[in-house]
Amino acid sequence: MDQKTRTELEAAAFRTLVDHLRKHTEVQNIDLMNLAGFCRNCLSKWMVAAAKDKGAELDLEAARELIYGMPYDDWKKKYQTESSPEQQAAFKARMGS
Numbered sequence: 001m002d003q004k005t006r007t008e009l010e011a012a013a014f015r016t017l018v019d020h021l022r023k024h025t026e027v028q029n030i031d032l033m034n035l036a037g038f039c040r041n042c043l044s045k046w047m048v049a050a051a052k053d054k055g056a057e058l059d060l061e062a063a064r065e066l067i068y069g070m071p072y073d074d075w076k077k078k079y080q081t082e083s084s085p086e087q088q089a090a091f092k093a094r095m096g097s
Contacts, residue, residue: 044060051063
């Protein structure tokens with residue numbers, strides 16, 4: 001497979017992942033972190049880092065809006081729930097703090 005095709009396939013898979021996460025707002029970031037070790041905010045930070053590597057301008061809030069499909073504060077107000085003690089304990093255990 002040539003690099004151009006690979007990049008296009010990776011981009012398509014990424015867009016599908018982001019779309020899937022936008023549709024499943026019931027899945028909280030802490031759940032993603034506890035199960036997979038990354039969340040929507042991680043994706044946003046990775047986009048900022050990738051932009052920097054390419055010499056492009058992208059701040060964290062703009063990247064979050066690309067991932068969340070709306071401003072981050074709006075998403076939090078609309079969809080974020082309080083994490084349970086169990087979720088918090090699992091997060092601490094996973095992150096080693």
